[in-house]
Amino acid sequence: MSLAPRAVLVHRRTEYEELLARHGTHGQAAFFLSSRGRSIDEVHRRHERTQQALRQVAAAVPLTWRSSRVERADLDRFLFAPQDVVVVIGQDGLVANTAKYLRGQPVVGIDTDPGRNPGVLVRHRCADAAALLRAATAAGSRAEELTMVEAVADDTQRLLALNEIYLGSPGHQTARYRLDADADADADADQGPGEAQASSGVLVGTGTGATGWLRSLWQERDSPAQLPAPCERRLLWFVREAWPSPTTGTTKVAGELGRGQGLRLTVESDRMVVFGDGMEGDALELTWGQSIRLGIAGTSLHLVT
Incomplete structure (x- = not known):
């Protein structure tokens, strides 16, 4: 009996999460930025968009599939399996960061911030995730073989x-x-x-x-x-x-x-x-x-x- 596909959602810490890790609280991070003439509001909005994208893509994974998440910093310790479908949620560079650990698994790139990212490798929107996951495991699915x-x-x-x-x-x-x-x-x-x-x-x-x-x-x-x-x-x-x-x-x-x-x-x-x-x-x-x-x-x- 073959294993059901596993959707592996790859993401990275947002700028907002990095600020919280450094300063402890939202208020302290906001004060740090405001004292330098910057606002935390846009950073927080980008964080919320990323979190919403993660929730939306996770909800699109078929019920019969397995699912896992891995952060960029942990990629070198994560064991990808041959039957995985890798969903990169974030920027183009995150696809490149992930590629070195793969051996032919299909990759879907989801853009969390359209208009801000070039979208060279993360070409799709969250709403397309369900269809893309099905396509990734279908016979004759369309894909590009990018040289490494x-x-x-x-x-x-x-x-x-x-x-x-x-x-x-x-x-x-x-x-x-x-x-x-x-x-x-x-x-x-x-x-x-x-x-x-x-x-x-x-x-x-x-x-x-x-x-x-x-x-x-x-x-x-x-x-x-x-x-x-x-x-x-x-x-x-x-x-x-x-x-x-x-x-x-x-x-x-x-x-x-x-x-x-x-x-x-x-x-x-x-x-x-x-x-x-x-x-x-x-x-x-x-x-x-x-x-x-x-x-x-x-x-x-x-x-x-």
């Missing part, structure tokens, strides 16, 4: 991201590493000398990430490369602020990765971190001599449309 980026270290550590993966120093120090572009996925780890670099880090992004951090670098460089589409199996990468010196070069600072291609970095600093989609608290840590390879992930985000 993957990083695999030489000690088997693995990281997935929907928008981008960043590699660099954990602070504001210079990251030092050896970079080898266009490494074949099946090639031996020794790819030759590559190029020693000192920079502010390396960013590898997808078509979904092309609306954010990746796009800003692309525009800053006036890059001739075409930004990938969200479902396109293609990545772009950029080195941030590479520094030329007698021992470090700047000839490999941007490029494109297709199927079977990869970007390999060998660490030449005491410590480097690798994190995806802004989730710094769930990062890989690498030390001197370790290497990591980035490329197109074998899994995609299954976004219900």
Whole structure:
């Protein structure tokens, strides 16, 4: 007997909840903001809209289904199951934060604040939740397969991201590493000398990430490369602020990765971190001599449309 689907509602603490956690009471939070010329009213209204959205989506879950909730801060400790239908309630970025923990489960994005969010990934309204949940488990349901980026270290550590993966120093120090572009996925780890670099880090992004951090670098460089589409199996990468010196070069600072291609970095600093989609608290840590390879992930985000 197969298990009934489980609706997993993903949300994050609102700004109002964060204020209460910091100041203790509504009154103290209101005083803190008013003393700085700001009002708590709009923050509280956004909180109420989010809570109403959570209640409305929870009520839309079919009675025969199971249901669970998880907050953004607990995603790295939550166990998603193959039969889950994941409902992200909030902003576009919350879909990206969730994607790295999934392995093909259908995702529904619900916008809690239409007009304030771009709605790139949270495309639906609360009133559509019941129909979307049914569609997510129906045969032949419509969905987009959004390309993801993957990083695999030489000690088997693995990281997935929907928008981008960043590699660099954990602070504001210079990251030092050896970079080898266009490494074949099946090639031996020794790819030759590559190029020693000192920079502010390396960013590898997808078509979904092309609306954010990746796009800003692309525009800053006036890059001739075409930004990938969200479902396109293609990545772009950029080195941030590479520094030329007698021992470090700047000839490999941007490029494109297709199927079977990869970007390999060998660490030449005491410590480097690798994190995806802004989730710094769930990062890989690498030390001197370790290497990591980035490329197109074998899994995609299954976004219900």
